[in-house]
Amino acid sequence: MVNTSVELSGITLSNPVIPASGTFGFGYEFAELYDIxxxxxxxxxxxxxxxxxxxxxxxxxECTAGMINSVGLQNPGVEKVISEELPKLKKCFNKPVIAxxxxxxxxEYVYTCEKIDKEEQVGIIEVNxxxxxxxxxxxxxxxxAKSAAEVTKAVKAVTTKPVYIKxxxxxxxxxxxxxxxxxxxxDGISMINTLMGMRIDLKTKKPVVANKSGGFSxxxxxxxAVSMVYRTFEAVKIPxxxxxxxxxxxxxxxxxxxxxxxxxxxxxxxADPYAGLKIVEAxxxxxxxxxxKNLKDIIGGxx
Amino acid sequence: xxxxIYTVESNEQLTENVYKMxxxxxxxxxxxxGQFINIKIExxxxxxxxxxxxxxxxxxxxxxxVVGTGTEKMAQMTKGQKLDCLTGLGNGFNTELSGNSPVxxxxxxxxxxxxxxxxxxxxxxxxxxxxxxxxxxxxIFGEEDFKSLGVKTVVTTVDGxxxxxxxxxxxxxxxxxxxxYTCGPEPMLKAVYNASKTSGQFSFEERMGCGFGxxxxxxxxxxxxxxxxxxxxxxxxxxxxxx
Ligand SMILES: Cc1cc2nc3c(=O)[nH]c(=O)nc-3n(C[C@H](O)[C@H](O)[C@H](O)COP(=O)(O)OP(=O)(O)OC[C@H]3O[C@@H](n4cnc5c(N)ncnc54)[C@H](O)[C@@H]3O)c2cc1C
Ligand SMILES: Cc1cc2nc3c(=O)[nH]c(=O)nc-3n(C[C@H](O)[C@H](O)[C@H](O)COP(=O)(O)O)c2cc1C
Ligand code: FES
Numbered sequence: 322m323v324n325t326s327v328e329l330s331g332i333t334l335s336n337p338v339i340p341a342s343g344t345f346g347f348g349y350e351f352a353e354l355y356d357i358x359x360x361x362x363x364x365x366x367x368x369x370x371x372x373x374x375x376x377x378x379x380x381x382x383e384c385t386a387g388m389i390n391s392v393g394l395q396n397p398g399v400e401k402v403i404s405e406e407l408p409k410l411k412k413c414f415n416k417p418v419i420a421x422x423x424x425x426x427x428x429e430y431v432y433t434c435e436k437i438d439k440e441e442q443v444g445i446i447e448v449n450x451x452x453x454x455x456x457x458x459x460x461x462x463x464x465x466a467k468s469a470a471e472v473t474k475a476v477k478a479v480t481t482k483p484v485y486i487k488x489x490x491x492x493x494x495x496x497x498x499x500x501x502x503x504x505x506x507x508d509g510i511s512m513i514n515t516l517m518g519m520r521i522d523l524k525t526k527k528p529v530v531a532n533k534s535g536g537f538s539x540x541x542x543x544x545x546a547v548s549m550v551y552r553t554f555e556a557v558k559i560p561x562x563x564x565x566x567x568x569x570x571x572x573x574x575x576x577x578x579x580x581x582x583x584x585x586x587x588x589x590x591x592a593d594p595y596a597g598l599k600i601v602e603a604x605x606x607x608x609x610x611x612x613x614k615n616l617k618d619i620i621g622g623x624x
Numbered sequence: 625x626x627x628x629i630y631t632v633e634s635n636e637q638l639t640e641n642v643y644k645m646x647x648x649x650x651x652x653x654x655x656x657x658g659q660f661i662n663i664k665i666e667x668x669x670x671x672x673x674x675x676x677x678x679x680x681x682x683x684x685x686x687x688x689x690v691v692g693t694g695t696e697k698m699a700q701m702t703k704g705q706k707l708d709c710l711t712g713l714g715n716g717f718n719t720e721l722s723g724n725s726p727v728x729x730x731x732x733x734x735x736x737x738x739x740x741x742x743x744x745x746x747x748x749x750x751x752x753x754x755x756x757x758x759x760x761x762x763x764i765f766g767e768e769d770f771k772s773l774g775v776k777t778v779v780t781t782v783d784g785x786x787x788x789x790x791x792x793x794x795x796x797x798x799x800x801x802x803x804x805y806t807c808g809p810e811p812m813l814k815a816v817y818n819a820s821k822t823s824g825q826f827s828f829e830e831r832m833g834c835g836f837g838x839x840x841x842x843x844x845x846x847x848x849x850x851x852x853x854x855x856x857x858x859x860x861x862x863x864x865x866x867x
Contacts, residue, residue: 344834344838344839346837346838350836351838375843378831378843378844379830380840380841381670381832381839381841385669387669388669388833390841392839392843592664592669593664594710594838
């Protein structure tokens with residue numbers, strides 16, 4: 322028998338497999354397909370203070386071994402997430418969930434995190450700092466160490482649950498941002514969000530997605546993510562949730578060897594709704610194949 | 625929704641670039657006409673959504689036009705090949721609102737879902753008219769299928785090479801109907817909307833990430849709130865549409 326359990330800031334997960342924010346809705350729709358309690362946990366759709374429709378369509382483009390999305394954080398707003406989505410989730414999920422939060426100003430992050438922190442079902446708050454900062458000239462919070470630290474500090478001041486900052490890979494040195502978040506009190510790092518990407522339709526000679534650029538993810542970005550997790554593991558002491566292109570149990574092991582304590586699965590859920598479950602089920606065999614008895618023992622093993 | 629591994633039973637060319645594929649396997653998740661299946665194609669990341677043209681116990685048939693990489697690969701598939709599909713996606717058409725004499729209006733590759741719909745309406749003994757719009761005679765497909773259901777079938781072509789010259793809306797002029805159902809390119813849907821004298825249902829298309837409601841890739845605004853074309857659609861009722 323192998324042991325697949327891992328621990329994130331005192332929360333024990335039966336396995337490290339976590340569907341990523343934006344690819345799993347609020348979970349309950351997947352519960353019609355399989356028992357989502359088999360997952361380590363999952364991260365729900367990026368939630369903001371106000372309801373958002375998001376960007377115009379088309380929002381999706383096909384890429385080699387991946388996809389571009391420009392959904393633009395469509396969500397019903399934190400009030401409705403609490404009053405409508407979480408009660409539906411509660412009926413089918415009995416584990417602490419990861420609450421993914423976004424904002425366009427520090428105040429918005431604070432407002433939304435403070436609200437979501439009070440929800441019993443929430444185990445970890447994952448703060449997505451990839452959105453543009455409306456007060457900072459539109460640059461994403463995640464692209465400067467200073468604004469990343471500012472959001473971290475402000476959110477930590479109003480929350481009681483572990484706060485993981487989700488980093489954008491669209492920066493010159495991701496380890497610098499990670500360190501700034503750690504210094505500002507972050508309990509962990511989630512990485513990576515999507516890479517900036519674009520596809521152009523040869524027939525119309527225009528970008529495929531209406532927003533022109535979008536976030537590129539899927540198997541194609543896996544090596545980029547592994548490298549970033551590897552380098553960040555050396556830069557910080559707090560746990561890392563690794564993601565980017567994970568679609569197999571072997572990918573989970575590789576990401577953990579790079580330094581991830583748990584692993585998220587994003588785009589793979591869209592190509593195959595059972596991806597999360599399949600990875601969970603394949604994990605013990607993959608561990609045996611590579612002589613791993615206790616998954617926890619391999620975290621950062623490649624260093 | 626159900627993930628089903630189908631076996632290609634046949635894949636025949638209907639016109640220069642339109643093909644008809646019959647897939648053998650579990651169809652239990654397909655519960656309404658107007659639903660679609662989402663097809664996994666070797667080496668492509670995203671699945672390809674295609675409407676149900678016909679469905680019986682143990683086999684589903686689709687009709688698709690070759691427009692890019694995925695549909696090109698589909699055109700090359702042969703009998704016996706396996707195909708991983710998510711089935712029974714979308715809300716589908718509501719046949720209960722049709723009244724006694726509904727008209728089904730399809731344009732180009734919007735024709736396929738109208739066939740399964742017409743079949744269901746005929747099973748309910750409705751007096752069905754079909755208006756099928758194409759660009760020119762050589763692109764026509766499906767006409768005989770509709771006729772064999774006992775459906776009054778009107779063909780329109782833009783260049784007048786067959787049937788009524790003009791658009792599907794020209795075919796609508798001389799017909800009395802209690803309700804309508806339509807699927808086709810968006811400009812056609814809008815023209816039908818403006819020309820229609822009754823209530824009706826429209827099937828929309830959008831680029832999809834997942835096809836089953838998880839990614840918010842396909843959202844649209846309606847008078848009844850935001851909807852996902854893949855989940856609360858692809859069929860919207862006339863009264864809720866915002867153009
Ligand atoms: C609900 C629904 C039902 C459909 N039913 C049919 C049908 O019965 N018969 C038929 O021929 N076609 C149908 N289509 C359109 C069909 O999905 C596209 O033609 C097909 O995905 C093109 O794939 P490709 O790889 O050949 O083209 P590419 O252009 O290479 O595809 C690239 C990407 O764009 C997407 N895409 C391209 N065109 C469309 C489109 N018009 N709508 C949505 N996504 C698109 C593809 O899915 C893929 O992700 C339907 C679309 C939807 C949304
Ligand atoms: C359709 C889609 C929507 C996403 N929405 C969010 C979001 O709301 N919040 C967030 O932090 N990340 C979001 N992401 C990013 C993913 O959570 C993940 O970080 C990224 O896609 C990399 O993982 P992957 O390669 O496995 O997809 C989204 C990704 C996709 C594909
Ligand atoms: S395509 Fe993913 S929600 Fe509709």
